[in-house]
Amino acid sequence: MPETSHNPLPLAGIKVLDLTLARAGPTAVRHLADWGADIIRVEPPGDGDGLAGARNGYxxxxxxxxxxxxxxxxxxxxxxxAFLKLVETADVLVENMRVQVKHRLKVAPEDLRAINPxxxxxxISGFGQTGPYATRGGVDQIAQGMGGLMSITGLPGQGPVRVGIPICDLTAGNLLAxxxxxxxxxxxxxGRGKHVTTSLLESMVFMLDxxxxxxxxxxxxAGQAGNDHPVNTPMGVFPASDKLIxxxxxxxxxWTNFCKAAGREDWLERPEWKTPKQRTADRPALxxxxAEVTRQHSAEWWIATLEEAGIPCGPVNDIAQVFADPQVAHLRMALPMGDTHVVDSAINIEGHETSVRRLPPELGQHSDEILLEAGISREAIAALRARNAVQ
Structure with a gap:
């Protein structure tokens, strides 16, 4: 349900200065925005954007x-x-500049703490606020490689493989939120704020779990295990007659329930498959x-049969099939935004629903409004515009 004065979202009243770009920082801010915080996105004047692609692209x-x-x-x-006037009444500032940039701009924690304790x-940084790599810039794929994920992703012997989503960016953003x-x-x-930090590298090592x-x-x-679980067997992808499951x-x-559901109770007596450790050791043969058995029926048949037996199972979907899935539709993961949709929050809070209350802002769309709220006069705003300091 949309936010109302009678049912404000949990973060209503929290003011956030968003100095982020790219993906990791904006992911953190998106959590705050979706749940009611007043987000002020601060960008430099000009035609650029912090993302590769159209400002209003997907x-x-x-x-x-x-x-x-x-x-x-x-x-x-x-x-x-003028920015420091905004800091005076802000609750949160989020940034993912290179570590040295905020110090050069004099907007680092120590610069702002005296103004607003x-x-x-x-x-968020690539590798941490301190240490031998602190001044390096970092992007998701670099952190995937340095953090070990690529070494355990893909088929055995295939060589390193990146994950198909920017997992370091997203995880760092989630953890920062x-x-x-x-x-x-x-x-x-x-009564006092703190400096909260994470990095792409830390988030990747954390996600190795x-x-x-x-x-x-x-x-x-660990090495590559492909579609199989690294240590548990059987747990992986198998062919049904029509698609993979x-x-x-x-x-x-x-394992006992599966053998019964598959009509292969004789597998329970095979000495080489008696224990989980033995089944993993003989994984290729198992x-x-x-696979010879699962090919005999459709994915729908197997999912219904195994679900009845209490065995976790499911189809291997492409992204279009994901959003066509009735459970995904029920969970409302495609969030309406104007005449299109974006990805909804995966957090659910009783009595509240997220919604798109504002479309993404054009560059400087609310500059005058925000500066006036901070107590800056129209004359001072005009002077800033005259020197191209505000847009």
Whole structure:
């Protein structure tokens, strides 16, 4: 449901200065925007954009809905002074510049803390705010490679493969949004903001999860496992008569139920498949045997049969099939925006629904409105425009 005065969204009343570009930072801000925060996107004047592609193209539109926009040249002293007026009443500032840039522009945490000690300052970088790589620029694929993900993605022996989504950007943005919320919660008790940071590299190492703990605890360096689970068998992609399906039947109970549902209870007696460890050791032969059986029926038949037996399973969909899926439609993951759709939030909060309350702003669309709210006179705004410090 749209936000109303009687049912404000959870972050209504939180003011956010958005100095982000590309994807990781905007992903963090999108969470705040969708749930009611007043987002002021601050961009430099000119024709450029922080994304490769049209300002109102599918990428930018998906990331920058529910924001207002101002164009300020932070290299100009008067424009920077106007920006500092915005900082005085802001709750959160989010940026993903190279580490040294915010210091050069004098908008780093230490520059703004004296103006607004309640400000939660949130930063995403490629490799961290400090350390030997701190000044490097980073993008998603570089972090996928450096963070180990590409080494465990793809078919055995295929060589490194990037994941098909910008997983480091998205994960860093998601984690930063979580960190912002924790800092805001702490501010309720302390009255002071904190500097919240993450990086593409940190987010990638975090997302290695059990593959990382395998190495840290047992010294095991994971390799590529293709569509199979790295350690559990059978869990992977199998051919039905009409399309591919995923089947997860690796535990003792699920393996027993699967053999019964597949009409191959004799597999339960095979000595080489008695235990999970043995099934994984003999994975090629086991997977080939399962494939011979699954090819005998359609994906719909197998999904219905295995679901009845309590075995996790599902089709391998392309993106068009994803949005045609009745459960995805029920979950309303295609969010209406004007005459098109964008991807909805995956967070659900009782009593609230997200919506596109504002279309992505044109460059400087709300500059006058935002500056007037900050107490800057029309004459001062005109002077800023005259020197191309605001657009």
């Amino acid at each position: 990428d930018s539109a998906n990331l920058h809905r529910n924001k207002r926009g101002i164009a300020l040249n932070l290299k100009d002293n008067e424009a920077r002074a 309640r400000l939660v300052y949130a930063s 979580l960190g912002i919320m924790m800092a805001l919660f702490e501010r309720v008790k302390t 059990f593959q990382a703990s395998r190495y840290l605890m047992a010294g095991e360096v 995923n089947i997860a039947a690796s535990s003792a109970k699920l 997977n080939a045997a399962i």
